Amino acid sequence: MTDSASPAVPAYRLIKEHVMAQIQRGVWREGEAIPTEESLAREFGVSRMTASRAIRELADQQVVERIQGSGTYVAQQKYQATLVELRNIADEIAARGHRHHSELQLLERVSASEALARRFRISSGDVLFHSIVVHFENDEPIQVEDRYVNPRIAPEYLAQDFSTQTPNAYLMRVAPLAGVEFSIEAGPPPERFAELLHMKPQEPCLVLNRQTQSMGQVASVAAMWHPASRYRFSGRI
């Protein structure tokens, strides 16, 4: 206890903040080496383990890059890449302080077309479940969720009440999520979806396609259709 009234900021955090500040101010530039664990430990009067933890966490955050035997370097700002978080529609609407509700349009058992069978890695003609749900923000339709589900993963899918629980929430609950593939594109909606979304003629949709895996199989393939004039994906880092 050397310092009195320590404001309960752990030493490893102080070191992290110090290093990030030096980088942010441009004192240590991209690709340059930063001080060793040893010397940071001395400078801050802590053990090497503590300095090590600080720098390791910065490496996890890709702020620096470590090369064993060589040193620690300020990472290339490959932040050419922007990280985006796509939330589910109910949470997103709630976060805006608006009301969300959803209406089930269709819930059926189908046999897989060629294209669907390929995406699910099953045989053409095998059974799939299919649902169409419309999501509303303050009573205005904002998303049509067109979803196919693998019966081997969620055999009770057709028996759910999708006005009280979204398909997404149900699937999360019954199937541990092991992987996701997605794409975002723009295009014209099927006529039926355009009507459900109260869209103007010729207006394009912003579409999020999402395919989830669970227990080694494709669990679900979904397309979320949004009217381009009333919806965008957004976020910050």
Place this chain on the structure above:
Amino acid sequence: MTDSASPAVPAYRLIKEHVMAQIQRGVWREGEAIPTEESLAREFGVSRMTASRAIRELADQQVVERIQGSGTYVAQQKYQATLVELRNIADEIAARGHRHHSELQLLERVSASEALARRFRISSGDVLFHSIVVHFENDEPIQVEDRYVNPRIAPEYLAQDFSTQTPNAYLMRVAPLAGVEFSIEAGPPPERFAELLHMKPQEPCLVLNRQTQSMGQVASVAAMWHPASRYRFSGRI
């Protein structure tokens, strides 16, 4: 040294994998407590610090949630949220094994309009730099990059050669990136952009808007326009 021929997998990783496997198999379910650091340490024959590191990293990854004084619990699968990485166009094209090149269409000094001044948090009429660059994938135009830049952050912007270096790459180099806001939307392109992208009439664009901060100021505001029929954002987790 109890085990001979240790395959160089550190103990903390073994513990992480064990815990993740139990969760993945549903042995430990959402919200349930997992064993304490102490008991994991005993079970794996390691010190508490090692078990602690394993569980702390899982907490960082949001696989578990820790409550000091209480215990460690399997996290709610709020993976309703999908994390997406948007790469810059040159890297993305290179990753597909295709050729990228870009052509500078315009490079000028402008005075900020009302709307731009608001986004840059400067005064209307202040100087901004403006560039329009077209990016090609295998000689096919795939993106129009319409960018405004804050002269206080990148005073030499107008003197760069943007056929050999993208605006993005230049800005990354001169201005440490402190924050990003983005949005993705769909809409009709300005007539000039439609021509530059060789688009069919009526075809919408997929647009990525991106605003970056550096040194406490807005550094750059950019809109990346892509023909919807030939471009989508995609990725996986």
Place this chain on the structure above:
DNA sequence: GAGTGGTCTAGACCACAAT
């Protein structure tokens, strides 16, 4: 061989939760 990061130990004290 010297320097660096990667991992680990066997303790310790603390803050906080549950009781």
Place this chain on the structure above:
DNA sequence: TTGTGGTCTAGACCACTCC
């Protein structure tokens, strides 16, 4: 008061890079 996580130490051995 007991049990939990949060942090920290002062060493240690190892793998790797660089000279």
